[in-house]
Amino acid sequence: MSLLDRIAVVLVETQDVVNIGGVVRAMMNTGLTDLRLVRPVEFDPYRIEGIAHRSGDLLERARFFDTLADALAGCVFTVGTSSRGRTASRLYGRPREDAPALLEWAQQGTVALVFGREDHGLSNEDLDLCQSTLMIPTAGMRSLNLAQAVLIIAYELMLASGDAEGPLPRGRRATAPAAHEELEEMYGALREGLERVEFFKARKPESVMRTLRTILSQARMDRREARLVAGIGYEMRNYLDRHLGSPAPDGTSAASVRSSPHEDGEDPDR
Numbered sequence: 001m002s003l004l005d006r007i008a009v010v011l012v013e014t015q016d017v018v019n020i021g022g023v024v025r026a027m028m029n030t031g032l033t034d035l036r037l038v039r040p041v042e043f044d045p046y047r048i049e050g051i052a053h054r055s056g057d058l059l060e061r062a063r064f065f066d067t068l069a070d071a072l073a074g075c076v077f078t079v080g081t082s083s084r085g086r087t088a089s090r091l092y093g094r095p096r097e098d099a100p101a102l103l104e105w106a107q108q109g110t111v112a113l114v115f116g117r118e119d120h121g122l123s124n125e126d127l128d129l130c131q132s133t134l135m136i137p138t139a140g141m142r143s144l145n146l147a148q149a150v151l152i153i154a155y156e157l158m159l160a161s162g163d164a165e166g167p168l169p170r171g172r173r174a175t176a177p178a179a180h181e182e183l184e185e186m187y188g189a190l191r192e193g194l195e196r197v198e199f200f201k202a203r204k205p206e207s208v209m210r211t212l213r214t215i216l217s218q219a220r221m222d223r224r225e226a227r228l229v230a231g232i233g234y235e236m237r238n239y240l241d242r243h244l245g246s247p248a249p250d251g252t253s254a255a256s257v258r259s260s261p262h263e264d265g266e267d268p269d270r
Contacts, residue, residue: 003161006106008034009150010071012126013117017042021051022147023115024058030154031163034110035062036071068114068126076109077102080122080130081149083142091132095153098134099160113153118146178226186230187213193236 009032014020020040027035035058037043045059052058065071072078079102085092105111114130116122127133136144136152144152158164178186191209194200200208216229 002031002163003103003106004031004157004163005033006110007032007102007154007157008036008075008110008112009154010036010038010068010112010114011040011146012038012068012114012122014040014146015042015118017044017047018051019118019146021048022145023150024048024055025052026147026151026154028052028055028058029151030158031161032154032157033058033061035059036065036112037062038065038068038071040064068129072112072114072129074110075112077105078112078114078130080114080127080133081116081153082121082127082133082135083144085135090127092135093132095134095136095156098132099156102157103160113150115146115149175223178221178223182223182226182230183221186216186226186233189230189233191233193233196237196240 009023009027011020011023014037017040020037020043024035027033043064045056048059049055063071079098082092102111113134114122114126116126122130134153136149138144187209190212191205194208195205219225221229
């Protein structure tokens with residue numbers, strides 16, 4: 001069981017069903033499943049599913065309450081949300097800094113995230129029922145859309161829990177990392193191609209190649225990419241042989257030079 005299953009999103013007096021739909025979508029994006037609604041003005045599952053597709057299971061589990069106190073029953077820790085500081089003395093925190101502590105509480109039971117109505121948020125009486133208050137930092141306007149606020153806090157909890165999806169996908173045709181000999185072949189092909197177009201006429205070859213090694217090493221190239229770059233050097237040589245009849249420095253002809261960067265003949269752009 002994920003700790004995120006123990007995070008309850010509590011919406012107090014939500015005014016617009018579209019905002020409930022946005023919250024449900026945010027919950028589905030971040031792995032939260034427990035939705036509790038306190039006196040919503042409107043609740044239309046059909047419209048909500050039009051905003052948050054395939055949310056039927058989550059909506060069937062949603063629970064409705066007459067009071068916030070009833071919705072918080074059984075929770076081991078309750079966090080209110082606010083876009084501004086209040087005159088009353090409260091414990092304030094930021095989502096990113098507080099997420100690990102909230103997940104520690106979730107090991108003991110349900111943690112409630114409480115969000116107020118769209119026009120003026122939670123009342124002081126609502127916040128009195130919460131043990132701490134989260135404020136989402138902004139660069140300008142402090143007030144956030146309800147679904148935005150839920151998404152930001154839920155996202156930080158998801159990251160802190162380690163339940164986010166795995167590594168970023170690699171390219172469809174990505175191959176194994178280029179081996180040392182493949183990289184050296186690539187650098188050799190580049191150097192020969194640059195020599196053939198007289199690129200080093202006013203430059204030191206060693207200095208240029210050292211810079212190119214530094215640049216290309218940062219790319220962490222796979223085998224396919226290394227062959228492609230090597231092919232650029234080979235084609236410089238072959239072009240001169242074909243169009244200028246210029247022999248290679250070692251006396252070999254274009255026919256003896258591997259011109260394609262792909263041993264398997266694969267087109268890199270397809």
